[in-house]
Amino acid sequence: MTIELDFTHDPKATSWVESANGHPDFPVQNLPFGCFSKDGKNPWGCVAIGDFVLDLRKLADTLDVGDTRKILHYAAQSTLNGLFRIPGGASKLRQRLFELLTDEAHRALVEPCLVPMAEVHMHLPFDIHDYTDFYTGIHHATNIGKLFRPDNPLLPNYKYVPIGYHGRSSSIRVSGVPVKRPSGQTMAPDADEPSFGPSKRLDYELEMAIWVGQGNELGEPIPIGEASSHIAGISILNDWSARDLQAWEYQPLGPFLAKNFHSTVSPWVVTMDALAPFRVAQPPRPEGDPAPLPYLLDADDQAHGALDVQMEVYISTAKMREAGDAPHKLSSGPMTAMYWTMAQLVAHHAVGGCNLQPGDLLGTGTLTSGEEGGEGSLIELSKGGKQPITLPNGETRTFLEDGDEVIMTAFAEKDGFARIGLGECRAVIVG
Known part of the structure; x- marks a missing residue:
């Protein structure tokens, strides 16, 4: 087991998503994955950031995320099974999302992909076989x-x-x-x-x-x-x-x-x-x-x-x-x-x-x-x-x-x- 700390664990890091800074659950150092919908049906992947969820499907359609494009495609599906099937995939995507959410230069493109958490329905994150x-x-x-x-x-x-x-x-x-x-x-x-x-x-x-x-x-x-x-x-x-x-x-x-x-x-x-x-x-x-x-x-x-x-x-x-x-x-x-x-x-x-x-x-x-x-x-x-x-x-x-x-x-x-x-x-x- 290798415990590696990197830039995503920096306690001084802040996000241009203001509600994330000092958030008790979902600061930018967390970025947990989940699946949401807006109508209670047909969910797709997201990440929690402050009082919002980051819509990964819309993000995939909005900007070029480089070598994480394929990983983001799997993260945007109806469950997270595909994302975590990729060796190291979630780790790479989390690092890239951290960069997007901390660098003001990306705000104009990424901010439209945020949805207030109070307006979404959360679903099971995985298709649970066993x-x-x-x-x-x-x-x-x-x-x-x-x-x-x-x-x-x-x-x-x-x-x-x-x-x-x-x-x-x-x-x-x-x-x-x-x-x-x-x-x-x-x-x-x-x-x-x-x-x-x-x-x-x-x-x-x-x-x-x-x-x-x-x-x-x-x-x-x-x-x-x-x-x-x-x-x-x-x-x-x-x-x-x-x-x-x-x-x-x-x-x-x-x-x-x-x-x-x-x-x-x-x-x-x-x-x-x-x-x-x-x-x-x-x-x-x-x-x-x-x-x-x-x-x-x-x-x-x-x-x-x-x-x-x-x-x-x-x-x-x-x-x-x-x-x-x-x-x-x-x-x-x-x-x-x-x-x-x-x-x-x-x-x-x-x-x-x-x-x-x-x-x-x-x-x-x-x-x-x-x-x-x-x-x-x-x-x-x-x-x-x-x-x-x-x-x-x-x-x-x-x-x-x-x-x-x-x-x-x-x-x-x-x-x-x-x-x-x-x-x-x-x-x-x-x-």
Whole structure:
């Protein structure tokens, strides 16, 4: 893994797009990719800059961008799959766009390609063929394990193998799409047989989405030392969970209806180039934990394979919105809560010969900090539903109710660099 900083990371760089300067999410040092439309249909590629999106299709028709012309053509398509299939393509285009957006000489040609963000509809950034949800949050795994196995919360394989399961890609939706409460079978503790009905223990899961860029051929593993180069970028992920459905159905094969009804992802793909200043060492494993097996162990990955990204989750109930109350922060925590690095997830996923493809989504699993106030789900905040949490307006929650909106945000900041953000991942629960 090579961490390279260049002119696009200069904290003193400013854009002639004035709203980008000092923007908490989308300064010119970020330039995340996404797909938008003006009518909610037929999307095409764009980049976020301040309070605007840069229309890449119109840009491609407007000016000669030199050796990035072919790359820009792929970036302007209905999804980003083609762009990230090109080795180094997104990196080259991001650098060229940085030049265009910081040099006043290009303003007259580029400014007509800007569209106010408030006027656009955002879409899924990729055509997602496959979705895999991992379980890398060791503090979350421990908390959940204690609910079922107080004396042995983590199973023996957890510290040796990245645990994951294949999810349902067809039900992934972009931020803002309402979530319909799922129904399924549940088994009450004192019942003789299960009942059917809407989930009563609907929960959110604070996760991050890792997007695959370059794929691999079937039967050809991705070495751990090369795995980072196969990552296109990250977004925020809320992998909604029906806890009561899952408790009944998950043995022996794992989650099914409890997880396949809806997953929400933020629309912006923040590239690994933009995140380069925020690469940090993977937190050391606790004393006594086994070292990763050789195919998962790379010294450079251990030194730079984690991301110093902070995550936050808020709730806004129907009553809060009616009263004009601001959303209430439920918890916050770092992406460094991952027990495994992103590269380790990619390498393990492909080690048996599985062929990853551009646009595949890998979920980190719920990320809990391990400290009070850093819980990544309501089941942890409410101690398994036994201790309701009280909101500022007096409402209480153990799990989500119809009308509740969950809002997740994430950002990276560090002295000497511009803060960059990932935008929002939000959705309202409907009956």
